[in-house]
Amino acid sequence: MNKFESFQKIAQIENRGPLVSVIIPTFNVEQQVTETLKSVMKAKQFFHNNGVYLECVVIDGNSSDNTRRIIEYFAGLNVVDKFISEPDNGIYDALNKGLKISNGEYVLVLGAGDVLITEKIELILRNLIEYKPDILYGNQVMVKRKRGRLIVKRLFISGKFLKARLKFGWHPPHGSTFIKKHG
Template sequence: MKISIITVSFNSAATIRQTIESVLAQDYPALEYIVVDGASKDGTVEILKSFGDKIRFISEPDKGIYDAMNKGVKMATGEVIGTIGGDDFYPNNQVISNVAKTFLQYQTDAIYGDIQFINPDDIYTIVRYWRAGEYSRENWLNGWMPPHPCFYIKKAAFEKYGYFVTDFTCSGDYEFMLRMLYKKHLTVQYLPLTLMTMRNGGTSTASLKHRYRANMEDRRAWRINNLKPHWYTLWMKPLSKIAQLFKKG
């Protein structure tokens, strides 16, 4: 089983080398790595070039993160698609091999795992842990979602049910997973391992303004799929993150 990993980057020179090295260090042999860069001007492109043919990359203007993600998916030749951010890295070199084993064992359409968040200024300090738990479709109505940075799905799902909606700014991952798992009922398996290390922060959590925008986009995700959440569903989604602050693995 070939697995394609995609990174979307823009002016990520400060961290992307660590990201790339963590992907290339994976012990899974059938691995393709694609970087879709948004025409960075800070030295990111030079870093990408320094890895030669170990990675595939393009660097050109895009229409946003989900437009760039779609470019990467269309470039991918793997049976399974996963993503890693340009300032994130894998916690060990067995992540992708464990993902592959899970796909083969359960013959599932998608899998997800857990994430640890670290202090951006001290990568050895874990400040938050997202333990996703076993899948239950009804949990979506309680504000639950799989951790999108460690969500892996068959490329065939994109081809059958569509790609990321490109006019979202921060909830395109949520809409995509909601569509695939809740609406289309694709099979999914929880892998109870830490599959990603992320620097704390992000577009949807960086400020109250961004949180408000994310909440509005979450509501739109249900609406455009002709789905109806409970009245409390989208209030519970950000509140559920509070418990993560008390978990450190």
């Protein structure tokens, strides 16, 4: 049995909703959102090829630039599954709306400009299916573009989870944290 058949066997996804809902809050981010949605498209394809459904939910704060048009384009490609564009009370309001309409067993929040690293999708999928953790997080690299080149701004190395660190304000970065939805 190859690794892809084992994913399908482990997941047993017949008549099952999405394993992961990616929630992307947006507002006037036409310069960043395309790259994010392209990375979600690659992740969705990998999940799909392995018999697992990934849902993409975009909540837009009524953008006045081309953000909505770009999202609608990706919705037409079946990358964006749910899309709301209406005035809101900021990013947390948008995230709460996204949580309410998402159906995934796990939630991942991506900001416009965040990208999923294609080479890590297989590892993420395997860990979610095999171990069913409440939280799965990993490394995150923050980069910026300068004259067409990517420059590393900050590197977050996940390390071992220590509950005591939460008391001191530590938290894993949202763009690399999959959280299990309960109830």
